Amino acid sequence: MQYPLTNAAPTGRPDNGDADLVRFLALERLDRDLFSGMCHRGGTGRAFGGHLAAQALAAAGHTVDADRRVHSLHGYFLRPGELHQPMLYHVERLRDGRSYGARRVTAFQGGEAVFTLSASFKSPEDTADRQRPMPSVPAPEELPDPYPMWARTRPKDFAASVYRRVVSMRVVPRSDRPGPPAPSGVTEYVLWMRAVEPLPDDATLHGCALTYASDLAPGAVAAMAHEEPRMLRSAPDRVFTASLDHSMWFHRPFRADEWLLFVVRSPSESDGRGLATGKVWTREGELAASFAQEVVVRPLPPAS
Template sequence: MTDVTEQSAETGAAGGSFPELLRLDEIDKNLFRGSCHAGAPLRAFGGQVAAQALTSAGRTVGADRAVHSLHGYFIRPGDPRRPIVYEVERVRDGRSYTTRRVLAVQRGEAIFTLSASFKEPEAGAERQRSAPVVTPPDELPDPYVAWAASDPEGYAQSAAARTLQMRFVPAGSPGLPPELPGMPQQFVWLRSATPLPEDDALLHVCALTYLSDLTLASTTAMHLQSPRFRRQEPPRLTLASLDHAMWFHRPFRADEWLLFAQRSPSSSDGRGLAIGEFYDTRGTLVASAVQEALVRERRTPPEG
């Protein structure tokens, strides 16, 4: 479980670029070691853990096979002060498909587990859901500018702008699809802040895995932030990624703008479900993501 309570832009901080964020040392065959920054105080950012686990799996697969899906479970909070060891199991190498399992370990205990499938490309008939027509990213404000102005010291320490760029599409913007009852939604443009190598498809996929964990959990709790649910003292939310799945449909570049269209169809039993789709600026559906998150309200007990 990766706690993202009051998740700040520090999640995009340490390292300064995706090649650095995803760098791993190969310490033995099928064994890798990496380090992750915090997403919340003393909690490793789950998106980076998942992206490094996928990187380790990809390092054991030939370049002719691209990852098409991943399924991960966050088991324990990772400690950003300690390295993480990734143990890769080569489950299957078939004619067209390759399967890998990865166990992320700290202090001898599993903190995350990942299954990933890779395949050779093949031709076939295509179709896709149409992309929503929203305000383009170059017409939206940069949230990091406001952050730098209000907290220059924190912004300088995080170096978030060197890692990723984000643009939030305001609710009610022209072109947004109508929000269905009981299904809050948000739309965010995302990309790497620095160019990535053109010939490293695995790096782009792992960078998108990192980016996909930034806002899905918050989508599950949007109903708790609406005026209908506000109190005089707004509850402090605890959000934590429980599991995460992705499907990669078509080639893309993570250093070009991608629209993350997110919706949450359910929240109950202290858990919320969010689904998301990534579209490039041409409207091509390149990836989908689903996440279940822990959603809890933490209220301050009354004085006296």
């Protein structure tokens, strides 16, 4: 991975002032396999899990050869991340084979593990290709920008003030989705997303950007049976959500600064946990990635 890496210590939180995804993913290299970065807050008021996972992947990417691309990652959120101190990312070089390489990253704060990530990288191969076709939905230019509406309904909400600076979204209404509604017991959200600013030509950086974006919807979709979410990553008013784990598989090349179609479904909720799965297609219909996340889903008591 060639971007982004700095020689200066991170200062302040990245949600202060101007921001883009490259700045959000910037790390300071403290040692050969030790990095530092700052995370912005999410809807819960703690460090945003997608930012944490994306920075951990960036740290791993800085330790592999440039010709290798991430093809999968699996992460566990162990503790809430604090906002006012840097996150330390320690990378373990588990394997460097002829075609595949594996890394394990542990994110620390205050001497305690906050997040762990296992990631695998590989050299490209020319092999057989098959995929599930992309759903037929309206183009993003045909859909309204949801941020102004969210800003009107919740003017002080974090999503309208920070996420919109780095990620553009267009939500596909149920009436514009092909085929029958989601089966009984399944909740669904369909939207286009892309980075606001152009990104450098680095495949791992685009993987980090997609990792960041992939954590914007699962919590809201998993809790949708309790209340229709008014915005992504902001839990419904009557439900507490928190990410437990997150997995991704990267299938084909893509650019995160071009429109990508996300189809996110939650097929199960039980035992205080909801499962959300997602597919991501390029605008040309290439299946770029798949992901899965389990989240805590706990209805809150009525406000007194």
